[in-house]
Amino acid sequence: MSFINKSHQSLLFGIAFTFSIAGIGFLLAFLPVFRQIGPLSVAILLAVIYRHFFGFPLSLKKGIQFSAKQLLRLAIILFGLKLNIHVIIEEGIPLLLRDSLVILFSIGFMMLLAKMIKADHSLSLLLGIGTGVCGASAIAAVSPILKAKEEDTALSAGIISLIGTVFAISYVILRPFLPIDAESYGMWAGLSLHEVAHVVLAGAPAGEEGLAMALLGKLGRVFLLVPLCLILMAAMKRKYQTSSNQSLPFPWFLVGFLVTSVIGSFVLGSYIQVSTQFLDGVSTATSFILTMAMVGLGLNVSLRDVRDRALKPIAAVIVTSILLSIVTFFMI
Template identity: 35%
Template structure:
């Protein structure tokens, strides 16, 4: 690693520290450090400006650190956990993911949302929030402002789901297993799923967590599919065929390793923390490069798209849980 990246890395680390510290304030604990880092980065760069000597380190955080963090997410999951919710549960999760992604991309096209931004919102809603947005952007190559917009919208509606869905469980007649499956199949971020799931009991929380991790496992095939689409588009345009992202292959390999080898719990804790910190640093870097004036130019249509996707995934998954 070149010493030229150090100033930018220091700035990104400072923004990340602010994001973690801010969660100690009343009300901000509801938000993940990732969304707080995006906001802090945007405020810093749009108020104070971005030092030229920091750009190399910011780019390093946005690209290399993010890719490595996504690989480490594989340590959250084993194939045994996926099997734990049964074939029916896996089917509900897969059907919800696929239908939500297609619905969001299609609606985005119909209402005039940029294709890349619509794909980011679709991935964040259907798979695993900010992590999925970051992974998807590696193959879609959207603008930093689009990533920031998608992360903010997904966090907003995921927080609404985390707070509201547990209140709906008795109204909808969902037992702990059914509610856990619904929460895991529909709420955006892993932390939000855990927060909502355990509000209704231990069984509900455990079921929600496994269902959510099953969605996380589907990140790899989704990114591969988008990568193949990008390859086809690139081939049509220039004859060049960009490689499939290496981090997806590494993610799958890590899941396989985690499934076959007994890894100490202490190691898992360290890896989970490292992955979250690196994801937060990557999103802080994106916030630092996001121009608020360009973000405003996107208007309300992408927010409407994210809201529609939120309603769709909640209703579609509930229908499958209740009647499938």
């Protein structure tokens, strides 16, 4: 490969490196021990362990950065295909109102608790957004806007994925003992659990109607990711205008997210016929690309820093998630 210069080698081999770790994460996720955790969390954990024992592979830096930044944006754009705007419009204001309250409570209480126990502000904010909206995907979307460190993005994504899995499994265990029907249970899961995957995991045992309600509750929160990002952009723009003349770059990937949402909701199926297998394949590819991006971010995580910075935010997000489950139970 002498015809490829070092810069291109760093790019190609770095992308291949994140691809390999993401692939291992997906394969391990088929095993019973790792199945409930999910490939994203497994892959991030592998990346963090590699960094801890072998250090950051500087020769692959360009490709790792490409995965962490460019592939991350591509994953968010493709994620828009999962958002069915038809359903949001049909359910209207009541659904969006409840979802808005969930987001406000999650972020507000998380930041209040973080301030009380003096937890790391950046991690706490990302975890609050992940709890309120849609887990690692929301964290990935807002990180460029908040100018969060790559280490904080990967760390908070890993934490929210693991905690969300624990809560989803807990919901499945609790369901037979709850005095609510399948549809109410599904809506509760959709309003309170962290990621779409967690909602599916918890909602599936409630049957088709329960799962449909779970996804409905979750879709509204995903839909609100865009206005939340716009609010954060305005807040950050004001912050940087008052502190310096530094400009805030516009997150064009959000436009892509909106475009794919419109395509998925109004074009595919109506004007362009596609099979369910194709959409499932795109969804799997999106998850894999996001996992590659998180591997790139995870390679920037230092376990020594985690020990010093992450314990208090983890405690805060657990308490916030428990209270969110209680509050939303009385909202259904």
